[in-house]
Amino acid sequence: MVNYLHSLRRRRRKRLAHQHTQHAGDQRVAVIGLGRFGNSLANELMHRGWDVLGLDTDARLVQKYSDGLTHTAVADCTDPEVLRQLGVHEFTSAVVAIGSDVEASILVSSNLLEAEVPNIWAKAVSRQHGQILERLGVHHVVLPEHEMGERVAHLVTGRMLDFIEFDDDYALVKTVAPDIITSVPLGRSQVRSRYGITVVGIKRPGEDFTYATAETVVQKGDVIVVTGKTHAVETFAELS
Template structure:
């Protein structure tokens, strides 16, 4: 499971870079499935100024979010004719937010691929579901429960306040400063050579975040942002 999720993240980040220029030029997206995942995503994209079409077979869900979304429709996108009538194939980005009905998720993804949608995101509820979507050719597969579980596990088991992992086994972490590097400039504490991490930001109690330099002296109680290989930042965050 760990290797699968890691490889999935790497492929997703690479594909995201490949389509970033296209997505930035056309901020239209269709979100199919307005459950908790789809509605949250659709509402956030709308808040950010995107032109969002929200679609669901449940009229109650569509009505609930119709005042927020740019456009909304009650429709069954497992039917390719219905999808064409809605013009979903003309959108540069489409999100399949359906998780519980795996058959519907796969059928809709297949329809989108047939329509030639250039940027398809799909939610998966299991490793097997994700593998099927990838084999179909879906550009971005998201496993929100698994990825959030992995993130929270890092927060529960250590001193981390936040954890974000990128491709190539690289992570960004917010954590409490360990006493081993307090009281001296970062350049003298040699965190890079000793721990394999870089301190990029610092926040003192009652103050905002500032960039860290070699001359920055961190003190007990400071919150720091560190980056480096995942295992290195995990080890550093365990220091007391």
């Protein structure tokens, strides 16, 4: 942690010397909790060019992942003073990836909100945990195990190739085009009025995905991406 604080001070002095350049915090994120979810997320963010600060109370985890992340530190983020010393209040994004200790997750999230971090994500281990985080004011709450289980259930029980559900009962599905919409332009197939879905993309064998338009003619064997209310896209996918 001491080494990180020294490097943090150096970066602060450097930023002050370049006030007219883009703020370094635009691409910085603190990931608090380096379990399987937190480490996987931190590494993906690193691959996308983000400056990642990985934090955990477990020194063994911090040591294990220190070579792969931009910065790491052993830190108890339930203490708001620790977050302040690490400069997390200056970050534009933070992720609370703590899963095994609900109380710690809530305390850390509360500290981040108190520090006015603009964009806070938090992992929830249950719906009740998620509701508490939402009531605190956490901007984004995710239930990775539940969401993955629900997604796989749709793929196992239906004819979908992929399924993503958003808020407000809205979903996006990849599926093989049913015969009832092939060989005619999408505008004439009336899929929106008949089935309550919109075809937004199409992929032919050996070709890349392209945007679908009213003039697009879907052929047998094409893979399409459709959006709409969850029940509508589920029903449509079963027509394949």
